[in-house]
Amino acid sequence: MLAGQMNMNANVLKQAQSYCEEHKYRLTQPRLQVLKIIGTSTKPLGAYDILEELGKVIANPKPPTVYRAIEFWQQHGFIHRIESLNAYVACEAGHQHKGSQFMICDDCGAVIETHLCELPKPLKDSTAKNTFTPSRWNLEIHGVCAACDSY
Amino acid sequence: MLAGQMNMNANVLKQAQSYCEEHKYRLTQPRLQVLKIIGTSTKPLGAYDILEELGKVIANPKPPTVYRAIEFWQQHGFIHRIESLNAYVACEAGHQHKGSQFMICDDCGAVIETHLCELPKPLKDSTAKNTFTPSRWNLEIHGVCAACDSY
DNA sequence: CCTAAAATATTATCCTATAACAGTTTCGAA
DNA sequence: TTCGAAACTGTTATAGGATAATATTTTAGG
Secondary structure, eight states, X not given: OOHHHHHHHHHHHHHHHHXXXXXXXXXXXXXXXXXXXXXXXXXXXXXXXXXXXXXXXXXXXOHHHHHHHHHHHHHTTSEEEXXXXXXXXXXXXXXXXXXXXXEEETTTOXXXXXXXXXXXXXXXXXXXXXXXXXXXXXXXXXXXXXXXXXX | OOHHHHHHHHHHHHHHHHHHHHHTOOOOHHHHHHHHHXXXXXXXXXXXXXXXXXXXXXXXXOHHHHHHHHHHHHHTTSEEEEGGGTEEEEOSSSSOOSEEEEEEETXXXXXXXXXXXXXXXXXXHHHHHTTOEEEEEEEEEEEEOHHHHTO
């Protein structure tokens, strides 16, 4: 595992801890362990993958346990759902944002998150033209990553 | 129902018919009826909604019947899947395209499709920076549409 | 300590989607 | 004109993803 990923993950956990303290949310075992599992994975994990991993650290967990933790972290911006994969990844941005952008390698399954604070102009124009008020968005770009492309 | 929608729908069916003739695909009852159902709906429909509607025009259809028709029209660019809703809508663009953009009203459920031939520059830059080769993408913008916003 | 709120545990079930295989339709070549 | 391969549908069963409902536990604060 790369040092960068180790650090990032440690950061996510630290941030989560501070966040919970600050907002008086409980950093319970299910929440902590689920975030750890998602945060240490190099690839998006399905809920039942998470459930399986979770079974190694807490006794006999059931789907709602996982889904509740997922919902919690998602609401607070620490993880994202990759809709086209029914899977979850840790947020790489380090703060809440209205929009998510992912590049998803169809070869190796890796996901790269990129950050944008606003909708790009052509899209903003489009919402304006339709008098549509955006609240959040999600962009999933499928393709082939650099590593896989070189084979 | 608005005239514009009626026309669009008739167009979709005509286009589909020509397309099938041209490419020697069979415009079978399940395919035709499923496209009609999706094309005449003003909102995205789940597969089991479609199944229910389909049951009114063909005898006792089963899920694979619907999913096969969905897959067919999706592959050929006539319908799109709204990932965040597990639902399907007719394509409004009238031709195949690599990317889809939707505005989804969280109030009334309406979906507006907008067309872009290319990824907007900030995103293209992002893929370039990561040496990522995009093949297709999907953007889903949630928010409130003009009609709902005025209430 | 006690209690109300927050969170979890447990059971059951719903919704979405597909695998596997048998049967049918279609069209072109012999 | 029929026969055989390919395309397509029918049917059964089940996999995979998510949540409703209710009981129980944990926790912070009065």
